[in-house]
Amino acid sequence: MAAERWIFPLCAAAFVSLLVFFYAIIGLTASSVLFSRPPALTYVRCGAGHPPSFAYYISGGRGDCDRVLRLLLAVYHPRNRYLLHLSTDASGSERTELAVKARLAIPAIRAFGNVDVLGKPDAMSYTGSSEIAATLHAASVLLKLDGGWDWFVTLSATDYPLMTQDDLIHVFSSAPRDLNFIEHTSDLGWKENHRVQPIVVDSGIYLARRTKIFSASEGRSTPDAFRFFTGSPWVILSRSFMEYCVLGWENLPRTLLMYFTNVVLSQEGYFHSVVCNSPDFKNTTVNNDLRFMLWDNPPGMQPHFLNMTNFEEISESELPFARQFQKDDPVLDKIDEKILGRWHHQAVPGAWCSAKGSSWMDPCSKWSNVNIVKPGLRAKKFAELMKKLLDECKSQLNSCK
Ligand SMILES: *[C@@H]1O[C@H](CO)[C@@H](O)[C@H](O)[C@H]1NC(C)=O
Numbered sequence: 109m110a111a112e113r114w115i116f117p118l119c120a121a122a123f124v125s126l127l128v129f130f131y132a133i134i135g136l137t138a139s140s141v142l143f144s145r146p147p148a149l150t151y152v153r154c155g156a157g158h159p160p161s162f163a164y165y166i167s168g169g170r171g172d173c174d175r176v177l178r179l180l181l182a183v184y185h186p187r188n189r190y191l192l193h194l195s196t197d198a199s200g201s202e203r204t205e206l207a208v209k210a211r212l213a214i215p216a217i218r219a220f221g222n223v224d225v226l227g228k229p230d231a232m233s234y235t236g237s238s239e240i241a242a243t244l245h246a247a248s249v250l251l252k253l254d255g256g257w258d259w260f261v262t263l264s265a266t267d268y269p270l271m272t273q274d275d276l277i278h279v280f281s282s283a284p285r286d287l288n289f290i291e292h293t294s295d296l297g298w299k300e301n302h303r304v305q306p307i308v309v310d311s312g313i314y315l316a317r318r319t320k321i322f323s324a325s326e327g328r329s330t331p332d333a334f335r336f337f338t339g340s341p342w343v344i345l346s347r348s349f350m351e352y353c354v355l356g357w358e359n360l361p362r363t364l365l366m367y368f369t370n371v372v373l374s375q376e377g378y379f380h381s382v383v384c385n386s387p388d389f390k391n392t393t394v395n396n397d398l399r400f401m402l403w404d405n406p407p408g409m410q411p412h413f414l415n416m417t418n419f420e421e422i423s424e425s426e427l428p429f430a431r432q433f434q435k436d437d438p439v440l441d442k443i444d445e446k447i448l449g450r451w452h453h454q455a456v457p458g459a460w461c462s463a464k465g466s467s468w469m470d471p472c473s474k475w476s477n478v479n480i481v482k483p484g485l486r487a488k489k490f491a492e493l494m495k496k497l498l499d500e501c502k503s504q505l506n507s508c509k
């Protein structure tokens with residue numbers, strides 16, 4: 109009896125709070141509809157003959173919701189696809205918050221429906237192989253969600269772009285769509301003792317609440333059934349290579365995955381070793397990760413956190429992405445202002461944005477043809493680098509060596 113007495117007030121309270129929540133969402137949508145008439149949706153055209161598009165996998169952890177959102181807006185374009193991931197150390201409510209905020213961020217995200225948040229998160233142990241599992245998971249979700257994208261790009265919450273998507277799409281139009289941008293070497297040096305031979309176990313794979321790795325007391329010999337390559341974990345991989353890795357119609361990606369399960373920092377070796385040991389893909393590697401980073405000499409585990417003192421170097425770089433940054437570092441505001449032309453809570457303007465004219469209005473609150481891009485000055489510098497990289501790739505002097 110006592111329990112029943114509470115049911116009605118409880119239900120009523122839940123109903124009222126639900127109502128308030130829906131009013132909040134409808135209210136926001138309605139206000140954007142009131143102030144700007146819903147723009148006609150122009151269709152994204154993919155494939156040869158159209159500009160390329162990218163599948164962005166943006167991952168973060170606990171407390172990274174706002175950073176991921178900011179990065180999303182800085183790399184947003186209706187042609188692309190976005191998958192956001194907060195690893196298992198973030199709470200379910202953070203994930204919900206990210207999904208709601210991403211949806212409400214700008215009208216284009218609702219209209220094009222090209223942003224998703226991974227509902228079932230993965231563990232991401234620092235230096236462990238669960239990161240590879242998470243990346244392959246993201247790639248397979250993106251392959252399933254969208255048949256149109258050309259390149260898979262990995263970004264973390266600490267990254268930021270150094271050019272507009274118009275610039276990036278324009279320059280990548282000149283590249284064959286089967287190229288893989290992956291910085292790699294088989295010159296292992298000191299890494300042979302510290303990275304290749306130790307056997308590690310990532311508890312994030314089998315314990316619900318642990319994301320640590322531990323080392324076995326025994327080591328193992330350097331593989332001779334395949335060549336071990338290592339390099340930057342930040343990659344831009346072709347759709348065909350991602351299909352090869354995810355579908356595994358040859359056994360190479362699968363056997364290497366099993367081997368790399370017990371390799372420390374496996375995300376610095378897995379894709380590199382698969383691409384270079386595959387006769388079909390090793391000619392498609394461009395030996396560059398296209399990220400701006402500053403390292404100690406000799407390099408530490410992570411590059412420097414970039415700040416205001418590095419802005420000159422950052423703005424002179426021809427590379428499309430930089431890492432890494434502290435949350436809301438003032439230099440990000442400067443990159444927004446001087447390099448991307450982005451205002452707070454808005455996307456980076458591009459040729460697709462058509463609400464120009466009044467200065468108080470977000471130019472991307474309306475849009476026209478999303479299949480054209482208008483490159484700026486930074487595209488020129490990047491195009492020169494791309495040309496050099498394509499020549500290098502053709503000569504094969506710098507690939508899988
Ligand atoms: C890759 O390049 C090598 C040497 O340039 C060539 O012999 C080989 O046929 C190429 N492989 C593919 C799959 O194109």
Ligand SMILES: *[C@@H]1O[C@H](CO)[C@@H](O)[C@H](O)[C@H]1NC(C)=O
Pocket residue numbers: 412413414415416417
């Ligand atoms: C910027 O970073 C460098 C080291 O990377 C540090 O020495 C310097 O104090 C930082 N400057 C600011 C303004 O935080």
